[in-house]
Amino acid sequence: MNTNLDIKTKLKQVLVEELNLEDLTPAQIDDDEALFGEGLGLDSLDAVELVVVVQKHFGVEIKDMEEGRPALQSINTLAAFIEEKQK
Amino acid sequence: MGKNWQHQFFYLAIRFGGRRLAYFFLYFVVGYYVLFSRNARRRAAPYLRRRFPNAHGLERLYHCYRLILNFGRVLVDRAVIGIMGPQAFKVTLHGRDRLLSLRDEGKGLLMIGAHVGCWQVAMSALDFMQRPVNMLMRREDGDIDRHYYEHAGIECPYQVIDPTEYLGGTLQMLGALKQGEVVCVMGDRTLGSERSSVEVEFMGGTVELPYSAYKIASTTGTPIVVFFSRKDSSDSYSLHLAEVIRIPEIKGREAQSFIPYVQKFSTALEQYCQQLPYQFFNFFPMWRE
Numbered sequence: 001m002n003t004n005l006d007i008k009t010k011l012k013q014v015l016v017e018e019l020n021l022e023d024l025t026p027a028q029i030d031d032d033e034a035l036f037g038e039g040l041g042l043d044s045l046d047a048v049e050l051v052v053v054v055q056k057h058f059g060v061e062i063k064d065m066e067e068g069r070p071a072l073q074s075i076n077t078l079a080a081f082i083e084e085k086q087k
Numbered sequence: 088m089g090k091n092w093q094h095q096f097f098y099l100a101i102r103f104g105g106r107r108l109a110y111f112f113l114y115f116v117v118g119y120y121v122l123f124s125r126n127a128r129r130r131a132a133p134y135l136r137r138r139f140p141n142a143h144g145l146e147r148l149y150h151c152y153r154l155i156l157n158f159g160r161v162l163v164d165r166a167v168i169g170i171m172g173p174q175a176f177k178v179t180l181h182g183r184d185r186l187l188s189l190r191d192e193g194k195g196l197l198m199i200g201a202h203v204g205c206w207q208v209a210m211s212a213l214d215f216m217q218r219p220v221n222m223l224m225r226r227e228d229g230d231i232d233r234h235y236y237e238h239a240g241i242e243c244p245y246q247v248i249d250p251t252e253y254l255g256g257t258l259q260m261l262g263a264l265k266q267g268e269v270v271c272v273m274g275d276r277t278l279g280s281e282r283s284s285v286e287v288e289f290m291g292g293t294v295e296l297p298y299s300a301y302k303i304a305s306t307t308g309t310p311i312v313v314f315f316s317r318k319d320s321s322d323s324y325s326l327h328l329a330e331v332i333r334i335p336e337i338k339g340r341e342a343q344s345f346i347p348y349v350q351k352f353s354t355a356l357e358q359y360c361q362q363l364p365y366q367f368f369n370f371f372p373m374w375r376e
Contacts, residue, residue, distance in 0.1 A: 018338065019340065020338065020339035020340050021340075043255075043283070044254040044255035044256075044283065044299065045302050046340070047254045048257050048302055048303050049302075049306060051258070051261055052307070061265075062258070063265070064258065065253060065258045065259055069258070072254075
């Protein structure tokens with residue numbers, strides 16, 4: 001079972017690698033930083049990739065917007081969502 | 088186009104005299120618009136300049152008249168379906184078996200259409216898919232003409248996904264595709280941010296077309312179907328499967344990788360315009376002038 005810290009670390013790593021965030025390293029991503037818009041600067045097209053990445057690397061499905069909206073706010077919220085689903 | 092009372096006038100004409108009476112009034116109303124509304128001519132001009140490059144003066148005006156007359160007929164037809172029921176028109180589907188086989192792949196189906204023919208009528212022909220149909224669409228402020236289901240006072244037959252919603256509606260689109268549903272989008276108009284569009288060639292110029300649907304298809308493995316509707320006669324429409332586009336997994340944020348696929352759509356649309364020059368109703372500025 002992954003701990004919350006493990007999940008966050010892995011999340012940052014796959015974000016940078018899979019979304020090709022070239023000017024960023026995992027260490028530069030703040031846990032509370034907004035993923036979309038201001039903050040990390042991801043957009044709706046990255047959201048598509050992110051949903052698939054979460055499923056591929058963590059085996060967790062973000063089924064709809066009800067689940068996705070609160071989960072995709074920051075690394076913290078996404079890690080908490082994954083941890084909850086993996087229980 | 089048109090003011091609210093003018094739309095109401097045509098709805099009344101349909102109720103009391105049927106489609107033909109409404110068509111009859113259209114000749115005069117469209118004539119008035121083409122002669123006296125600079126705005127109507129201005130909005131049709133970019134397309135007509137490219138489709139009929141050698142036409143000037145009166146000849147250009149004639150093409151403008153035919154284009155707007157056909158657009159008016161489509162608006163009338165849309166209202167006719169709502170007021171008199173779908174049986175008022177015969178809708179033929181070309182490519183039914185192919186669509187069913189793509190549906191059975193189980194990855195959902197992305198249908199990319201354009202502002203041609205009457206896509207709302209075409210949507211009414213998708214029942215055979217036996218899957219919920221979702222439509223990515225945005226109603227503009229001041230958009231006064233009604234959809235056919237609004238005339239009929241029935242529930243919208245498709246689920247509307249609003250591109251101005253959170254993350255441009257992409258999460259809803261993904262969710263629908265995961266359930267094996269059909270998602271329809273308009274491929275000839277950009278609705279979201281600039282990053283979600285790419286430049287392709289269309290009718291001798293450069294246009295920006297959206298590629299979000301192509302990105303989703305690449306990520307999910309969903310097949311894309313390019314489909315166009317056309318008005319075949321006064322009381323019949325057909326829906327044509329123009330192209331099937333399969334996109335491999337493309338990683339990263341580089342939009343350029345999607346250009347060849349968006350270009351396929353653009354090429355199919357151009358072929359449509361060559362064949363049916365008066366059924367292209369995208370009056371939004373497309374080309375970089």
